[in-house]
Amino acid sequence: MRVLFLTIVLLIQGIGNAQKIDCSIQINEYQEFLSVRNFADAKSPWEFVAKNCPKQSVSVYTDGIQIYQYQIETASTPEDKEKSVRELMKLYDQFYKNFPENAQDFEIKKAMALVDNGIDSKDEIFALFENGFAKAADKVTEGNTIFNYFKSYNEKFIAGDKKISTEKYIEKYAQLNQLLNTLLVANASKSDEYQATLKSLKSISKEVINCDNLSEYYEKNSAANDQNQQWLESGLELLKPKCSNKPIFLALAQKNYDLKKSVKSAEYLAIASLKNRKSDDARKYYEESATLEENQIEKAQKYYYIGTSLYNNNLPKIKEYLSKSIAIDPKNTKAYVFLAETYANSAERCGKNDFEKKAIYSLAVQTAKKVLFHEPKSARIVESIVAKYNAKALAKDEISKAKLTGKSYKIECDINETIEFSSAK
Template sequence: MKTRITLLLTLLFFVGNVSFAQQDEECMTKLSIFHEYVKAKNFDAAYQPWMDVRNKCPKYNTAIYIDGEKILDDKIEKASGAEKVNYINDLLKLWDERAVNFPSKTAKGEYAAQACQLMYDNRQLLNKSDSDLYECFNAAYQLDKETFTNPQSLYTYFSLMVDLYDAGKKPAADLFNKYDDVVEKVEDEVKNYSENLNNLVAKEDAGTALTNKEEKFKRYYESYLSAYDQISGSIDQKLGDRANCENLIPLYQKGFEANKGNALWLQRAAGKMSEKDCTDDPLFFKLVHAYHGLSPSAKSAYYLGILKDKEGKISEAISFYEEAIKLETDNFRKADLNNKIGLKLKGRGNYGRARSFFREALRLNPSNGRPYLSIAGMYASSANDCGDTNFNKRAVFWLAADEARQAARVDPTLRSAAAQTAENYMSKAPTKADIFSAGNSGQVVKIGCWIGASVTVPKI
């Protein structure tokens, strides 16, 4: 009897394995069929074999979900009305299925935000309110902030908050907190992509050619940095004057006592007042000193420098700015501090010292071209003061153009504007006729005063 049972179990096991093997073979064949159709963009032909594999072997291969998204995107684009709604809902379902069947290959925040964006893009058809959509994005953000990185979705998330604030459904405190959340997230992503790009820029500067793979990564990093740069401007534009001093000061005055022991609240409040130039109000003084006393940091030292600036105590302000740089341990943020301090010195006309801070910012973050443009602008502004002859004054514009070209070379967000700036400076530099008249083709011209640099006259 025992032997018969063993034989029966063996037979069932064998039959089961044959069944699974046949199923796998069928799924493999149909997966190959629909994948080839997808590659040829024949999505209609791909649909049925894809659905067969999706239903029979949902764990067979991630191509079910990667190609399935393309197939359903095509269906959504071509459909309308109820049929389109069905395909949208099926795509949302597909992403849920992917999360169940391939959890390690499905970033929760990324796909949750993607689902919210799909609903937002079809909000009228799906009858979704701003509140519904905001709660969707907020849940995605809370679920997995690390992978909620899509620039468009980050902007949509914040835009919905502004719309709800304007409709009286969200208070000002929630609006400004969400602004800080999203801006900090964008800054984190910019830092990440900039650091990756910096490695490639450093390799190129050392004279080493990038591999094909590195070239692709470089374009990828530059693409995302351009996208984040675009939405940063859009986020600030969407916030507009809602975050003006008239709104910020009473809000933070009201919350100060309850939050004077909350370093994050104090830092954000001081930061927002600094951004919006509300630093003349006594509240800014209270915020900065409370923040620095509670949690001395690079940011608190920088804000103390702003206070000393306002008091006209320039040397003390510089001391605090330099302390901020020493306290900052992250090179990307240290570069940002150097650039901010350089801008303050530039605004005061202290060009020589400003350039030192700009050069340090470039050393720490070589893919940010803004310090190059600032240096170029200072050179151009100093042309009349730093040249001893008319020719040499105009020669300063060669230096300015070279700095602008450097900005265009390293920074994808400035490429077009920096190139145009360089052309503008070149139009003010000596012409071939001027060089011929001066008889100094190929010679080195020394530029004096704070610039203290040399430029070689182009050969004609």
């Protein structure tokens, strides 16, 4: 009896080992075909592996996806194409069954297989997207996938689906908008794709995502979410473009700032303050946002905005913030240009006489030229500034006559700058 038992065990082990050997042989065979893009001949040995060794490797499924994609692309009839699409969808199911950690977004992939191949099955596509995004939205990195999900959602809403209220529609839009903004930060190389998707979502939702609907939604739900910073920031991002003058924007901005002081929360509160004509508060919070900003280019841009937008006719403050911007980013051409323009615009007011007025225009020319040391590509812009103010600036003979060749000249008023005159004749 014991001998019989051992014989059976050895027989089972032998069959198992034979199966492993067979799978290895078949894997090598189909992968050789795939290496030369011979998908047709790769299919038979691949099918053997998929059937007999479904847990062999993740590559069994990624390779199978390639084979079915080829089969879909070369289908001779719409019926054959859909049949291959359905086979691909079954493969995604098997992938998830055997390697769930590697295929969490399998339902989203199935939906996109139907979308990409023009299979008219809208209810099925919508259901797959709904389930897939509920389980694995964080696995999505393609803007086109996000757009097609929202397009499907939008079509259901327009068709009058009773399960999708205006409130749910706004929630879905906010969710996908936030996902895209997260991807923008995480994957800057695809920023054009994500920006285009954001614009597309905005375009197809414009009848619903308006100030009235957004204000009503966030007013209704703000109390329940006043400790949810992610929800608050998502709402602020949606309201910011056209609805930042609404009371709800200020309310959300204040709650968000009170939860956590950050670059974003300070900026939102600065925008809200500005829209509510609280200029001092706007300056304070923009300054805080700039101080907290770690990205140096962004920090320079924030200082540029403060100087050029929040201190109208206050030349010392304009100089202060533009100087901060230039110190951080010496290639910031527009900061030099704005400062040069500001000096030139002050010539008539600050110049006590004709000589001083011309000296101020000379200062404007010299200021614009400074950027060329750091950013030679700005030459064309600088040339236009020089051409604009050179005719009004001091000529060499005027500088010589004033015995200032190779010397400096202090310009008072609120410009408070010293101009250096070249010693070259």
